[in-house]
Amino acid sequence: MSMLNIGTSALVTTQASLSTTSHNISNANTEGFNRQRVVQGTQISSFSGGYYIGSGAQVDSVERIFDQFLSDQVRVFTSQERQFDTFSTFAQQVDDLLGSPELSLNSGLQGFFDSIQDVADDPTSIPARQVMITQADTLANRFNTLDTQLNSFNAQVNANLETEVNNVNVLAKGIAELNQVIMESTGGSRTPPNDLLDQRDQLINLLSSYISVSTNEQNNGAINVFIGNGQGLVVGQSEIALSVVVDPLDASRSEVGYGPSAINVSAQLSGGSIGGLLSVRQDIIAPAQAEIDALAAGMIQAVNEQHSVGLTIDGNAGGNFFGPNDALLQDAGSITVAIISPRDIAIALPVLTATNTNNTGTATLNIKKVDGSDPLFDPLNPLISDLSFSFDSSLIPPGYTVSYAGETASIDYNSASENGKSFDLSLLVFTGTPPPTPPALTITLAGVPTNTDNFTVGNSTNGGFDSVGDNRNALALGELQLSKTLNQVNGNGTQSFGDAYGILVANVATRTNQSDVGQQTQKALLDQTTLRYESISGVNLDEEAANLIKFQQAFQAASQIITVSNTVFEALIRAM
């Protein structure tokens, strides 16, 4: 083998190295580029006269420096980081919405209940009543606004889902096409099509930012991409499209459909921005909507029940304070104030107590609660006759004889041990067949009665309503602020309105906080993995500069081989 040939082989290989180094330098900033290097080998030595003489260098292949494991890791962490990121972006919006003082239900509730107190302080003051209506309007508006905002978040989730699904489809198509090209160009070639592989890996990386994927490389060079529980997105050179479908049970929810028949696969998808969108809707937006709706419905019912017990300043039945009337339609979006005129706020109770002026004891009888939960309850005539209580010390044990509609019953009362005793009259069993339905009243007995002391409880409308200064129902309405009416367990409420809102804010805040922390963790993991990946596959310009010098020197040396071979050749000629 001639020296010239050997020099030429060195020039060719060195040139390949110089080209590859240049390629690396020029692609230093190309996304998804993996640095390449020339794998150089010796040419087959020639055997002459019992020994081998080297015959120069050759390019075995140009390979990319690539670690499949780290590449997979980067994809996994990308998917997770993007999911947390998307989740936390939306969660933060809900969090800000619930926490903003301008929109917070907390101050809306407080304003409303403060205005009830003001009405209780001055029951006949029309301005105070007007303020109560205005505050109720403000509260209803806050519910409406929260509902609108949460709905718009939901709509945004749907719109983003549509965009992301389109992006996934575009990427899947690109991967399928690259599979095709790579299958064609790998056939019989010694050297892999590095840049095509980089492109395909880059597309798969991008895909993993939308949705979590798993891959499977085939012998023919193609990569199959799977999503969810193994649904193939790219198989060989063909892709299966995703679509957005509307949830048949809830038209406001968009779901991800798979394949031509658009099977709903939302439940199986995770990771990436699509996973983030689906989970933020599942964990934040939908529960927040449900909570706000439950709070609105609970408040409408509790306030309406108490309000309709009462009588207006003109002696009419109170009716509903908040609309709508249909219990099935009551939610945060639909809540309105049903009362228009301040005179129609019902803060008087429908029954009045009269103490006989001849009583000689110190006993008192007060109305503690009027139960309006029976839909047939009529505040204009809650009692079918006067209800009279007469203390009878000859009873064993002593107590009050209660007369109602011509029939009687009795209540034990021991002033020494039961002062302030509350008694639910609906538990009374009257004489008579059939006995009259007992009144839906709870009374409080206090003081020391003497025998035959008596009280009469009658309808406030008896002889025309004129107890316009009665504020007892306003106090009862005010009590609703702190009473546990919501989230019933065994028929007993466990949360007040404020509690329920606080719990909602806490849930959203905690999840938002968790997703922020999760996002940061995943980001750190992604950064570390990317650093590791880049430390293997990334281009270091200093290294390339050094290589440039190295290969330049090698090129110069190879050129000298040619020169020397020429000199040797000329010397040989001259010797002839």
Next chain:
Amino acid sequence: MRISTAHLFDQNLSAMLAQQTKLGKTQLQVSTGDRILSPSDDPAGSVQLLNLQREVSLSEQNMANADKAENKQMIQEGVLDSTTSILQRVRELAVQGLNATNTQADKQGIALEINQLNQQLLASANTRDSNGDYLFSGFKSATQPYANVNGDYQGDEGQRNIKVGEGVLIATNDPGNSVFEAPIIATTTSRSLSPVITANITNSGDGTVGISNFSGGSAVFSETFTFDGTNFVDGGGTIYPYTAPGPSSFNLTTPPMTVTFSDTPISGDALTVSSGLGTGQAEIIIDSGSGETFSPISLTYQAEIIANPVATPTPIVGVPAQYQISDGTNSVTVDYVAGMSIDLSELDPNFTSLTLNLTGSPEEGDQIVIERAQTDASQSMFKTINNFANALIANNIGPNNSPNNGDFLTNISASLSSVINARAKVGARLNSIEQQNQINEGVSINMQKALSQIKDLDYAEAVSRLSLQITGLQAAQQSFAKVQGLTLFNYL
């Protein structure tokens, strides 16, 4: 480890961006003064914040309510204060008016002033608050509690409560009937006359009539039964069939009694049953006596027994006319002289202190009962005062014309103590409000403090964090610029 040049660049850049984000947040914290910018910054803290804000608002509302409650008590206190002094003045005038040395003109002048004061009292009871609501008409705040001095209470017994603390309700009004009404003492005297039977002097038969089951009391009556041969006929033409010699009994209704005819009347005979009117009535004047109640005292008249006409052989010395006085447990007898004045407690110390003036010519068995008791129903002070003033004008202060002197002073005292009771209640409520306000303020201050600890930024910490972050960012920027300048290509 190898470093990828492009990645190094990216890493530096994203590190700088992260620094900027933190700096931005700190800057926002410093400029708003809030530690928590959105609930997720501190989920537990922000829920605590919501609860604390609610507590603070509640205690603020409670304090506002307490202020209103206090104002309402003050208004009521003012009214009750003037009511007290007016009542005291009325009492002074009454004492003056009862003085026997007053001329009738003096009494009328005093009555006039009492009447004017009474109008002021009435106006106090009908006071309205700034909303135009009557203070003293219970829940019926649009109804005037007393239409005039003789009017009954028009309100009801409703008491409005205001919430001044959790579970603490303070009443802001007292129904007028618990302030301006008091049970009153009334002295009454009642006469019960013993019926008299007289036969017409022209009667020719020996028919008689007897009376039993008489319960006519003090009613004055006279009924004459004339016999027409078969029936007795009374003045009204009612027929009582009679067959001699009887007896035949009939029940009369006015007054309730049973008359029994007997023996043999002749047609034209007339028998009269009467209350003895005209033959003399017992009169009694209660001269003085404190306004204490006592059990009924009865004075029963026994006519003088001059002699026993049937008695033989020696005429019995006559027993003088007497009153037997009894209060149910004690009994005493006094000889009767028309116009006499007796002091019961002098006769027997067990009797109540009462000076009586006895006049008239009573019949045997006539009875006078003196009662002084609390009436069952309370009466408004306006009515009590008005009655007194009217009696004063009519110069009618006496036992049979209630109110008499002692009763009125007692009654006005009862009214006064009712008003003072109401004032005491108002005072007690003002105390409760004061105490509750202290509690509310204490709670509010503690809550505000807790709120501030959670919500407010620690400026010292935040500002030092801010400068640290600025330094960090500057260092990142400078080192970035320096590091980026380092490349081997510079030496090629």
